[in-house]
Amino acid sequence: MDLSTLLDSSNYGSSLLGGYTNTINGVQVWTIIAVILSIVAAILVYFLYVKSNTEFKGFWKTLRDFLSFKTMCIEALAKMFYVATTVYFVLTSINNLILLGGDGIMPFFSQLLLYPLVARFAYEFIMVIVKIWRNTSVIAESVEKKPTTKVAEKVETAKKTTKTTKKK
Secondary structure (H helix, E strand, O other): HHHHHHOOHHHOOOOOOOHHHHHHHHHHHHHHHHHHHHHHHHHHHHHHHOOOOOOOOOOHHHHHHHOOOOOOOOHHHHHHHHHHHHHHHHHHHHHHHHHHHHHHHHHHHHHHHHHHHHHHHHHHHHHHHHHHHHHHHHHHHHHHHHHHHHHHHHHHHHHHHHHHHHHH
């Protein structure tokens, strides 16, 4: 069966799924419906849940933090993928040694040492970005929590001194 058979208008069946064209049309209609529903759901979840001023506890707070990107999961995923990648490289290097025999000693050692090293550099780069994000988040939180009364007092005293110096 080729694409022209699927798109041929003479393939209409008696039921909705009876013909190929009806199936393709049904998939297209369902895709449009799914896009519209997902956009509406995203808007509702964002405004009614993520941006809501309601205080949540337990699972709902964790879910809200996850959806608002306060909690990042990339660090844990990067660590898991690093371990999986390294194990994969070690196992494939052993496989190459077995398959190639004596001719596979150099590919074995290069793959055993070089590939995990390159993977380590790549994952360390990802972790540096994650740590930069974490540190800037901590700095931003500490700046927001500092009382600004001292700054306001300094501004007020500066205004008073400029007023008194202008009067003289």
